Amino acid sequence: MSTNRALEGVGTFLDDRLHGARGIRIFLRKIFPDHWSFLLGEIALYSFIILLLTGTFLTLFFQPSMSTITYHGSYLPLEGVKMSRAYASTLDISFDVRGGLLMRQIHHWAADLFMAAIFAHMIRIFFTGAYRKPREVNWLIGITLFTLGLIEGLFGYSLPDDLLSGAGLRILEGVLQSIPIVGTYLAFFLFGGPFPGNDIVPRMYILHVLVIPGLLLALITAHLFIMVFQKHTQMPGKGRTNQNVVGQPMYPYFMAKTGAYFFFIFGILALAGAAAQINPVWLYGPYNPVAMSAGSQPDFYMGMLEGALRVFPAWNWEVLGHDFAFNVFVPALVPLGLIFTGAAVWPFIEQWVTGDKREHHLLDRPRNAPTRTAIGMAVITFYGVLWAEGANDIIADHFNVSLYLTTQIAQVAWLVGPILAYIITKRICLGLQRKDVHLLEHGVETGIIRQLPSGEFIEETAPVDEEARAVLESRPDYEPLPDLGGTGDVPAPGMRGAVGKVRTRLYNLATESVPLPAGNGHRAVEGNGHGQHAVEGNGHAAPAEVSSGPDAPPADGEH
Amino acid sequence: MSETNGPAEPERGEDLMADLAASGGEPDEGQARHRVIGTPAPAQARTLLADQRGEPAEVRELPAGPEDLPSAKRAERAVAACFTIAMLAGLGFIASYVIFRVHTINNVFHSNLALGLTMAVAFLALGAGAVIWVRRLMPNVELTEQRHVLRSTPENKAAFAKTFEEGAEASQFVKRPIIRRTLIAATVPAVIAPIVLLRDSGPLPEKSLDHTVWKRGTRLVVYGTNRPLTPAEFNSPGASLSVIPEGFADNDDALAKAATTLIKFGPDELKAPTVMNWTVDNIVAYSKICPHLGCPAALYEQTTHHILCPCHQSTFDAARGAKVIFGPASRPLPQLPLMLNAQGYLVAQSDYHEPVGPSFWERS
Numbered sequence: 001m002s003t004n005r006a007l008e009g010v011g012t013f014l015d016d017r018l019h020g021a022r023g024i025r026i027f028l029r030k031i032f033p034d035h036w037s038f039l040l041g042e043i044a045l046y047s048f049i050i051l052l053l054t055g056t057f058l059t060l061f062f063q064p065s066m067s068t069i070t071y072h073g074s075y076l077p078l079e080g081v082k083m084s085r086a087y088a089s090t091l092d093i094s095f096d097v098r099g100g101l102l103m104r105q106i107h108h109w110a111a112d113l114f115m116a117a118i119f120a121h122m123i124r125i126f127f128t129g130a131y132r133k134p135r136e137v138n139w140l141i142g143i144t145l146f147t148l149g150l151i152e153g154l155f156g157y158s159l160p161d162d163l164l165s166g167a168g169l170r171i172l173e174g175v176l177q178s179i180p181i182v183g184t185y186l187a188f189f190l191f192g193g194p195f196p197g198n199d200i201v202p203r204m205y206i207l208h209v210l211v212i213p214g215l216l217l218a219l220i221t222a223h224l225f226i227m228v229f230q231k232h233t234q235m236p237g238k239g240r241t242n243q244n245v246v247g248q249p250m251y252p253y254f255m256a257k258t259g260a261y262f263f264f265i266f267g268i269l270a271l272a273g274a275a276a277q278i279n280p281v282w283l284y285g286p287y288n289p290v291a292m293s294a295g296s297q298p299d300f301y302m303g304m305l306e307g308a309l310r311v312f313p314a315w316n317w318e319v320l321g322h323d324f325a326f327n328v329f330v331p332a333l334v335p336l337g338l339i340f341t342g343a344a345v346w347p348f349i350e351q352w353v354t355g356d357k358r359e360h361h362l363l364d365r366p367r368n369a370p371t372r373t374a375i376g377m378a379v380i381t382f383y384g385v386l387w388a389e390g391a392n393d394i395i396a397d398h399f400n401v402s403l404y405l406t407t408q409i410a411q412v413a414w415l416v417g418p419i420l421a422y423i424i425t426k427r428i429c430l431g432l433q434r435k436d437v438h439l440l441e442h443g444v445e446t447g448i449i450r451q452l453p454s455g456e457f458i459e460e461t462a463p464v465d466e467e468a469r470a471v472l473e474s475r476p477d478y479e480p481l482p483d484l485g486g487t488g489d490v491p492a493p494g495m496r497g498a499v500g501k502v503r504t505r506l507y508n509l510a511t512e513s514v515p516l517p518a519g520n521g522h523r524a525v526e527g528n529g530h531g532q533h534a535v536e537g538n539g540h541a542a543p544a545e546v547s548s549g550p551d552a553p554p555a556d557g558e559h
Numbered sequence: 560m561s562e563t564n565g566p567a568e569p570e571r572g573e574d575l576m577a578d579l580a581a582s583g584g585e586p587d588e589g590q591a592r593h594r595v596i597g598t599p600a601p602a603q604a605r606t607l608l609a610d611q612r613g614e615p616a617e618v619r620e621l622p623a624g625p626e627d628l629p630s631a632k633r634a635e636r637a638v639a640a641c642f643t644i645a646m647l648a649g650l651g652f653i654a655s656y657v658i659f660r661v662h663t664i665n666n667v668f669h670s671n672l673a674l675g676l677t678m679a680v681a682f683l684a685l686g687a688g689a690v691i692w693v694r695r696l697m698p699n700v701e702l703t704e705q706r707h708v709l710r711s712t713p714e715n716k717a718a719f720a721k722t723f724e725e726g727a728e729a730s731q732f733v734k735r736p737i738i739r740r741t742l743i744a745a746t747v748p749a750v751i752a753p754i755v756l757l758r759d760s761g762p763l764p765e766k767s768l769d770h771t772v773w774k775r776g777t778r779l780v781v782y783g784t785n786r787p788l789t790p791a792e793f794n795s796p797g798a799s800l801s802v803i804p805e806g807f808a809d810n811d812d813a814l815a816k817a818a819t820t821l822i823k824f825g826p827d828e829l830k831a832p833t834v835m836n837w838t839v840d841n842i843v844a845y846s847k848i849c850p851h852l853g854c855p856a857a858l859y860e861q862t863t864h865h866i867l868c869p870c871h872q873s874t875f876d877a878a879r880g881a882k883v884i885f886g887p888a889s890r891p892l893p894q895l896p897l898m899l900n901a902q903g904y905l906v907a908q909s910d911y912h913e914p915v916g917p918s919f920w921e922r923s
Contacts, residue, residue: 029702030704031702031703068809074661074662075664082809095663095667096661096662097661098659098660098661098670098674099670099674100661101667101670102671102674102675105671105675106675167854167855167870170815170852170854171852171853171854171870173853173917174852174916174917175852177917177918177919177920178919179920182920183920184764184768184919185763185764187764187919188761188762188763188764189757189758190760190761191761192760192761193761193762194767194815195815195853196811196812196815197761199760230709231706239703242706243705243706244703244704244706245703245704245706246704247701247702248700248701248702249700249702252697253693253697256689256692256697257693259689260685260688260689260693261686262686263683263685263686263689264682264683264686266678267678267679267680267681267685268679268683270678270679271675271676271679271683273671274671274672274674274675274678274679275672275675275676288814289814289815289818289848290782290801290803290814290818290847290855291801291855292854292855292857292869292870294858294869296854296870309851309887310871310872310886310887311887313887314873314886314888314889315889316889316890316918321923322923323919323921324918324920325917325918325919327887327888328851328852328887328917328918331887359708359709392872403872404872404874407885407886
């Protein structure tokens with residue numbers, strides 16, 4: 001009882017001044033729908049928190065200076081070697097600060113996990129259509145976070161000024177120089193003169209520990225606020241509609257689960273930091289522009305850029321009497337630029353093609369949006385080929401194939417692969433839809449074989465239960481393209497021109513699916529359309545409830 | 560997460576019956592089928608919010624606690640055990656910090672392992688305890704919350720528009736174009752100034768990328784030992800060395816352009832377009848800086864005479880003027896003109912005759 005009184009006392013004190021009881025009560029009861037894929041974004045969030053914690057520790061010891069000293073520290077193989085203070089202090093963190101190596105390794109693993117989680121989260125958002133209205137803004141924030149994460153990571157692993165990351169900076173210099181007209185100036189301003197200069201490490205340092213993390217923190221905060229405000233999306237299921245959220249409340253359930261999840265992620269990263277060596281800069285040696293070793297690889301999230309640079313043909317042209325390094329400028333900026341720009345405009349393109357301006361809170365199963373899923377897989381294949389090509393020397397070495405062959409394969413695969421991925425994915429999606437339709441029509445095989453009096457054997461099937469039915473029947477509810485005045489077979493005036501024809505074709509492509517069995521799905525009025533072999537008395541819900549899926553008009557909730 | 564819980568679960572009611580019916584009296588198979596379809600398991604719990612049909616509202620949203628007491632007791636002990644392990648591991652972390660020294664590779668290895676493992680165990684045990692707590696002790700519930708349309712009501716929108724217009728009118732921003740235009744003009748320098756301020760972040764490139772520090776008579780010294788070379792000391796065909804201009808060993812800015820590869824060939828192995836006048840005794844010198852993106856083209860294969868850049872695998876034929884035979888590089892490695900000085904040491908005849916390293920706009 002005294003606890004209660006204490007709580008009441010503190011609560012009253014705060015509420016008298018801050019007025020929180022109602023708002024916080026609503027927040028405590030905020031509903032979190034459950035699905036494993038919803039945890040991917042949380043991995044990114046918690047990795048970021050771990051990055052802030054471990055990164056702050058590292059700043060206490062790291063010296064972002066390129067002035068040269070002669071090393072006389074604990075790591076004897078480098079005794080007497082000239083190196084920058086940045087490199088020397090990284091050695092000191094690793095060998096002379098207790099827990100320093102652990103924090104360095106957790107920091108680096110967490111950075112890799114951060115980027116990997118963003119990748120996976122973004123893919124999940126795309127394939128389930130979670131970016132649709134009203135969540136386009138959060139989708140754009142997400143793409144910005146991804147881009148910032150790439151730069152933050154590049155600067156972070158370049159800070160120790162070791163041989164490997166120095167080569168990465170050299171490549172950055174070359175890429176900057178390839179930019180027409182201003183490239184050479186950009187490179188000189190960034191590096192404070194000719195490469196490598198003495199300025200790049202302190203400059204990257206302040207960007208890495210203050211500017212970019214500040215932007216990341218602000219954008220992540222906005223990302224989460226918008227998510228809370230708009231409420232979560234949910235996967236289709238029984239009782240889940242476009243107008244509700246079904247799940248467990250924030251307090252105490254989600255709090256306890258997400259706390260556990262944070263500890264798991266921190267625990268796994270600590271395990272990685274303890275047992276899995278990452279970025280052993282003492283083995284690479286300090287940077288010098290004369291040396292380089294085979295098998296140089298950037299961190300995985302830069303691999304796609306690296307692969308694009310490797311795969312592109314050696315085209316270098318003179319433009320207006322100037323040297324234009326097509327072979328650098330195009331692969332460094334175009335493939336990733338296309339993916340990011342394409343991702344950013346995709347929600348709006350899809351809205352235009354389908355004419356669908358409604359809010360969507362119920363997610364699509366990837367199979368139910370075959371064209372979107374196929375495009376997603378094509379982009380992933382495009383990215384994946386270039387990413388693998390970024391490690392083609394490692395692949396050639398481990399699989400004992402010719403180095404040049406790996407590049408030649410990639411030169412074909414980055415064009416052909418996405419097309420194949422598109423076709424195959426689409427067929428798989430439509431096949432899975434057919435399977436769903438089959439389940440709805442004929443039910444689930446029970447494994448019971450029955451002999452009829454006539455001697456005939458039949459296998460009994462059972463209709464799918466309500467929960468599964470709700471999932472199987474969930475389909476995007478496309479509206480027909482807006483009627484602009486056409487009648488019958490005569491197309492509307494707005495759909496007659498070239499743009500209209502393209503739009504009609506794209507609409508047909510985007511909405512392609514296997515129709516649900518008669519009586520199911522869209523605006524079903526009666527009947528549940530079970531197969532003929534259905535066992536009677538399965539206790540399914542009334543028709544009205546069955547159709548209350550995503551298909552229930554009006555999905556907009558404009559009433 | 561929402562899979563079937565253990566005995567702590569409240570009665571499952573109709574859904575279980577539906578499952579049984581659906582799967583032909585075999586509940587396990589029913590569960591398996593759920594997973595195949597890839598959806599969360601059925602919502603076993605009750606939706607505890609009152610529905611909208613005017614039934615009396617429930618006072619409680621969440622049930623008080625588990626009904627199966629022995630199972631709850633077991634779960635409680637498991638949670639407490641996990642938290643105890645976490646505490647012990649945490650203490651172990653502090654102890655490891657005190658016990659394990661660093662300063663040698665071996666010590667660091669042990670310290671890192673002890674600190675990391677205790678930390679991992681502490682966090683993983685905390686997480687495991689919390690998960691057991693949620694899943695075995697807290698009664699499984701599922702609540703439903705209604706969404707509201709995000710779009711504002713027409714009244715609110717109209718009120719907003721009115722307020723905004725009133726403000727605009729009161730400020731007379733629209734009515735007085737001269738204020739508006741001069742204000743906009745005033746912000747232009749504020750946008751440009753920060754960019755101008757960055758001007759001194761580096762010198763202008765001017766012609767600095769066109770040249771390296773090599774000059775007529777600069778001795779080639781071996782990278783690492785800084786010893787000058789005579790052809791007699793470098794006489795086994797197939798050998799290659801990294802050389803730098805004498806006096807610049809500590810100047811990374813100079814070396815980033817001047818690093819050079821020296822290769823000794825056998826008689827008659829060097830072919831056009833190698834400039835033979837720039838070789839001495841079948842010793843040829845090429846820039847080590849890859850014309851693609853500036854990495855040191857550091858790998859040399861004796862049997863094929865190929866120079867390979869490890870960054871993007873541009874490959875150059877050293878016997879034929881370092882012309883490109885594979886990869887993204889668009890130009891051969893520039894050749895450094897060599898000669899002997901009066902003392903018989905290898906020296907440069909001149910700087911490279913073209914800019915070394917990656918392309919840039921002003922390169923001609």
